[in-house]
Each structure stands twice: as C-alpha cells, then as structure tokens.
Amino acid sequence: MASYWSRYPLLGEQLDGVRALIERKLHIRNKSIEQAVVALNSAGGKYLRPAFFFLFEAFGDAARLDKEQLVTAAASLEVLHLATLVHDDVIDDSPLRRGQVTVQSRFGKDVAVYTGDLLFTIFFELLLESMPGSPYMNVNAKTMKKILLGELDQMSAYYRQDQTVRAYLRAAAGKTAALFKLASREGAYFGGADPETIRLAGHIGFYIGMAFQMIDDLLDYTEDSEMLNKPVLEDIGQGIYNLPLICALQKNPVAFRPYLDKKQAMTAADVQVVVALMKKESGLEEARQLATRFTQKAVAAIQQLPAHPSKAILLEITERLLKRSC
Amino acid sequence: MASYWSRYPLLGEQLDGVRALIERKLHIRNKSIEQAVVALNSAGGKYLRPAFFFLFEAFGDAARLDKEQLVTAAASLEVLHLATLVHDDVIDDSPLRRGQVTVQSRFGKDVAVYTGDLLFTIFFELLLESMPGSPYMNVNAKTMKKILLGELDQMSAYYRQDQTVRAYLRAAAGKTAALFKLASREGAYFGGADPETIRLAGHIGFYIGMAFQMIDDLLDYTEDSEMLNKPVLEDIGQGIYNLPLICALQKNPVAFRPYLDKKQAMTAADVQVVVALMKKESGLEEARQLATRFTQKAVAAIQQLPAHPSKAILLEITERLLKRSC
Known part of the structure; x- marks a missing residue:
C-alpha cells in the first residue's frame, strides 16, 4: 500500500492511520482468525475506498474537523470491503487473495462465513463510533x-x-460502484464540503467504481493468474460471465452455445475456444470502450469540482486505475 | 407460531405484526431468494426473541409508546436471528430447517452466504428505523x-x-444467550420500565437463553431427527461435541478416545458407541442438571420482577421451554 500512495505523502x-485503527479493531480472542484477517488487511490492499474518502474530505473546511472521527469513518469503508472480500472468497473458492492464503482455504468455509460476519x-x-x-x-x-x-x-x-x-451494469453498480x-x-460530507461538491463526489465515485469493475473484468483475460493472485478463466466454467x-x-450467441452449454x-480447451471467440467478436474492445466511457464521465465530473490540490490527484488516480495491470 | 402463543392472544x-413487517422487509428483486427467506420466516419459528421483547416491554408505561417503533425493534431481533440461522445452515450443511428446505440446499452455499448478509x-x-x-x-x-x-x-x-x-458456557453465552x-x-428499555426491571430483564433473558441452548443440546439425543427437522448425531462425526x-x-476421556479420534x-456404529458411553457416564443427567440450574436462576429473577400479568406468562413460558420436545 505504502508504495502505491508514495507520491501523495499526506x-x-x-x-x-486507517490501517492501524483496523488492526486494533481486529483483536479478537480467537488468535488464529485474528491473524488471518490482520494478514488480509495488511497485504497489498490499496485502501482505495478510504483514499477516495480523504481525497473528497479535503474539499471541506479542514480546520473544524475531528481527525479521529474521519479516520474511523474511512476505516468503516475498508472493513465493509474486507467483509465482502472474505465472503466472496467463500463463494469463489479462491485459494489466494492478495497473494495470501484466504481465510476459507486456511480455516475452512465455515470459519470464513463467520469471519465475514464478524467484519460486518x-x-x-x-459507524456507531x-x-x-x-x-x-x-x-x-x-x-x-x-x-x-x-x-445476488x-x-x-x-x-x-x-x-x-x-x-451487468446493474450488478456492477451494486457490488462495486455503490x-x-x-x-x-x-468523505465530502464529513469534510464539510458544500452540497454541490457532495453531489459531484457521489457521481465521481460511482463512475470510477463502474470503470474499476470493468477493468477488473478485462484483467481476467489480459493478465496471467500469477499477476492477478487469483485463478482466472475458471470463472467461465463456473458460469460467471464477465463483461468482455x-x-x-x-x-453472436449461437457461436458460443455449444461450448457454454x-x-x-x-474442459480447458473449451474455455480457450470461448476466449478466442470472445476476442474475435471484439469483446475486449467493447468492454474497454465501456470502461473508457465511464472513466470519461468521472473525469468530466472531477473537472467540475472547485479548485483544489485534490483535483489533480483524483485525475491522476483515475487514469492510473484505468491503466492498471493488477 | 399462532398455535404456540394461542394462550396469549395479545x-x-x-x-x-412482527411477522408481517418482516415479510414486507424481505421484498427484494430476486424473487426466488425472497421466496426462500419468506418461507423460512413463516415456517414454524416461535418468534421467541420478539416474544420476550414484548413480555418485558409490558412492564413499562404502555400509554406513551409508539407501537410501530416497538414492532420494528422486535422485528430486528428476529431478523438478526434469521441471519444467523441461514449462515448456520451453510456451516452445518443442513438440508432442512423448520421442515423447509434450507436456502443453501435449495440455491447453494453461495446464495445462502449473501442471503444471510442481506438479512444482516x-x-x-x-435498527435505524x-x-x-x-x-x-x-x-x-x-x-x-x-x-x-x-x-467462532x-x-x-x-x-x-x-x-x-x-x-461450552462461554460459547453458549455468545451464540444463544446474548x-x-x-x-x-x-423490550424493558423501550417499554419505559424502571432501571431495576431493565437490569433484571437482561439477567432473565440471559439465563433463559443458556437453558434454551442446553435443552437444544439434550434434544439432539433424546429425539429422532424427524421431530427435530434436522439431522442429529452426525454432529459428532463433524467434531461438534455438545453439552451431554x-x-x-x-x-472419562479415555473411554471415548478410540472412537472420537x-x-x-x-462410522454410524462408532457414533452409537459414543452415545451409549455418554449415557453411561451420565452425560444427559449432568446436562439436564445444568439446564435446570439456569432455569431456576431465571425463575428466581422473574419472581423479583414487579407485579404484572407478564410475570405469570414468563414463568409459564420458561417452564414450557424447559420441557419442550422440539
């Protein structure tokens, strides 16, 4: 995480601060589960959601803010994200997450279900704090x-x-962009920004979230599983069809039917045929176009924000997320 | 449910009212999941937690209360219970719950995990309402x-x-009595009861919850699986050792070791031996004694409550829970 944000020291x-707070919150009497969740928390997550929180919080009146309250609110976002990750891993049966053995493959699905619940x-x-x-x-x-x-x-x-x-867009709007x-x-609200900035912040976050999910889908095809730290392509056999x-x-539904049916x-060969067909039908290009469209919406909305150093950072991050390879 | 409470029409x-509210809250766009959860909600649950809420709520000043707020608070308790039931079924791999096919055996573990989350x-x-x-x-x-x-x-x-x-007592205190x-x-708090009654209510609820869990454990051995609507005894092979x-x-740990190891x-025969050994070592009697001890604590605390018609109902219900066969 440190390296991802090295250009933005504040x-x-x-x-x-968010990570330290989450680590304190994760102290529970079951030490092995605590250890697994702490490892997930500190392993390579970019803390994107708390980062957006702080980038928009900056648009308000910094002087009047209770810093601890802000860190706590930002932490709540990451913990909600962690909870959904742990349950996603149960569902995907993923052995690895962020290069770490997942809670479910280390302790079993059972423990992972309750661990996710505990994170909720x-x-x-x-939130209450x-x-x-x-x-x-x-x-x-x-x-x-x-x-x-x-x-669901x-x-x-x-x-x-x-x-x-x-x-697809409706599901992505829920599971990621929300x-x-x-x-x-x-962030804008608790920073004390004006109502128009709060409204814009919501739109920007939504567009970025949509683009983020689409890029995630594209990366399933363009990167190998080692870089992604999770098994790719097998989703198709499990019936999870992503954007491309x-x-x-x-x-061209007819072309895919004999394989997807x-x-x-x-087999692995069937999946390869499906991937080749997907490429032939310009699935990657279309998905990338859609991702670009949402990124452009985000950029246009960012440009409407009041003048502020956060504005340039938001533009840089948005661009970097679109070009990311993991 | 109706028949369980037929002696107490109010x-x-x-x-x-609680059940109707929960049903309204369960309307979601995924109709098959909605149907499964609605079925669970209306199938035979005794609504014990909302019942205790209302029995203690009655000790306050009824005239000044917002009825809808009370129904909503009571419903929150049952929904939290339903959420944990759905996740328990994922973990136990139970095919049936309250005589209904469980969410996980009907739609898969994946859906059950998110359905439980949705209930949370x-x-x-x-709560917010x-x-x-x-x-x-x-x-x-x-x-x-x-x-x-x-x-956990x-x-x-x-x-x-x-x-x-x-x-065991610590786990039961968390998973059931809490x-x-x-x-x-x-219930006592939102009913506007005095602080001493609120304090007593907490103790009574705790003791009853503990006794309830112990009786549940006893029923695993004394009833057949048809009556219980869930597979019993197989817990032992899964490493779940209950109170008896x-x-x-x-x-006598040595006697059990060759089988439990x-x-x-x-095998089914091993489990039968373990059950026979458990009976020989008076496991059932000891568990029942412990359950009785907690019930007596509950009864003693109920008797300290101020005079009120709810007092007699609480005593009756406590006794009925101890004698229940399902």
Missing part, C-alpha cells in the same frame, strides 16, 4: 444492501447466455 | 459481535476432546 499517512459487525461498530445519529448511518445501511443485492444479481445470472450488458460512491460522498464475454455473447463440464 | 397479535443489512435497517441515535444501537452492535465470537469459539473447539463445560438477553433488556457429550468426556472417519 494521503499515505492518513491511510496508515466491526463495520457497524465503526464515527457517525452516531447521522443521516449517513442510513446511507451506509442502504449501500450495504445495494452491495448484497448486486452480488450476479449470482442469478450464472450460466445465463442471454444476460445483457444492462443487467461503495466507491459512498466513500466519495461520505457478455459483450461478445450479445453479438457444457457448463461445469467445460 | 402477544400472538403483536407477533403477527435488514437487521441494520430495522426503530432506534436511531439510541444507546441501544451500540448494545445491538455489541450483541451481534458476541454472537459471532460465540460461533464453538468452531475452534471442533474435535477437541479436552473442551471444558466452562468453554440475543435472548438483548431481546429482554431492549462434553460432560461425559470430562469424566477417528474424527470424520467415524
């Missing part, structure tokens, strides 16, 4: 619900060859 | 944490033949 310092309660605690009685408690509850409905949307699309880009939106809005494949499927029985 | 009516968010929503800014938000967060730490305690004891009754305690205290077995193990490889 932000790096704020995020170190720590999220809840951090940072914003008791605030209307943002409700915004947080609604966001958590959107995330889970997004995950994605699941109900498993193996569906007729799924649309529109349905939390970036919350982080950005909440959905784009290609919409154009095999579902779990797809 | 309470039955209040619980019907509905719990959170209900019923008690925004109240100190009971914190009490709820702490209780949720206790429940999960209790579940239980898991870290899997296959441990040296586990103590004390460790929520009964919350329901009772919260723990009591017996403490007395086989862990997952235990």
